[in-house]
Amino acid sequence: xxxxxxxxxxxxxxxxxxxxxxxxxxxxxxxxxxxxxxxxxxxxxxxxxxxxxxxxxxxxxxxxxxxxxxxxxxxxxxxxxxxxxxxxxxxxxxxxxxxxxxxxxxxxxxxx
Numbered sequence: 619x620x621x622x623x624x625x626x627x628x629x630x631x632x633x634x635x636x637x638x639x640x641x642x643x644x645x646x647x648x649x650x651x652x653x654x655x656x657x658x659x660x661x662x663x664x665x666x667x668x669x670x671x672x673x674x675x676x677x678x679x680x681x682x683x684x685x686x687x688x689x690x691x692x693x694x695x696x697x698x699x700x701x702x703x704x705x706x707x708x709x710x711x712x713x714x715x716x717x718x719x720x721x722x723x724x725x726x727x728x729x730x
Contacts, residue, residue, distance in 0.1 A: 619634075619635065619636040619637060619638070619641075619642035619645065619646075620633075620634075620635040620636060621633070621634060621635075621645070621646060621649045622635075623649065623650075623653050625653075625657065625660065626664075626723075626727060627727070627730075628659055628660055628661050628662055628693075628730075629660065629661075629662040629663070629664050629727065629730050630650070630653050630654060630657075630660045630662070630663050630664065631664045631665075631666060631723065632646075632649070632650060632663070632664070632665050632666065633666040633668070633669065634646070634665060634666065634667055634669070634670045635669035635670065636669070636670070636671060637670075637671055637672040637673070637674075637677075638670060638672070638673045638674075638677035638680070638681075639672060639673070639674040639676060639677055640674060640676045642677075643676045643677050643679070643680040644680075646677075646680055647680045647683065647684070650663065650684050650687075651684075651687070654687060654688070654691075660693075661688060661691040661692055661693030662688060662693040662694050662695075662696070662730045663684055663685075663687075663688045663693065663694075663695050663696070664696050664697070664698060664723070664726055664727075664730065665681070665695070665696070665697045665698070666697070666698050666699055666723070667697055667698070667699060667700045667701060667704055668698075668699035668701070670701070670704060673704060673707060678707075678711050678713065681695075681713065681717075682713070682716075685716050685717065694718070694730060695716060695717045696717060696718045696719070696720060696726050696729070696730060697717055697718075697719045697720070698719070698720050698721065698722060698723055698725075698726050699721065699722070700719050705719065
């Protein structure tokens with residue numbers, strides 16, 4: 619699992635490569651929380667799932683937790699480049715109700 623973060627205005631972009639599961643979810647949570655605390659002006663969270671191969675229930679839980687974190691700042695949770703199998707998982711889990719999905723970073727940034 620690899621996480622790469624980038625700041626774009628008031629948005630934190632996190633590129634997630636590999637599995638987001640029981641073993642890697644704590645690392646993801648730590649990385650995102652640290653960035654959001656270090657840079658208080660960041661209020662939106664944009665997740666890039668292009669290279670994400672698998673997400674389990676703990677991964678879904680940590681995503682939901684980050685939604686709550688950015689919501690408290692008045693921000694939004696969004697995703698880009700979501701593979702079909704993850705899109706179906708997000709629909710079944712209810713994440714699609716709290717997270718907007720965009721095909722590219724440019725389209726997401728126009729809406730955030």
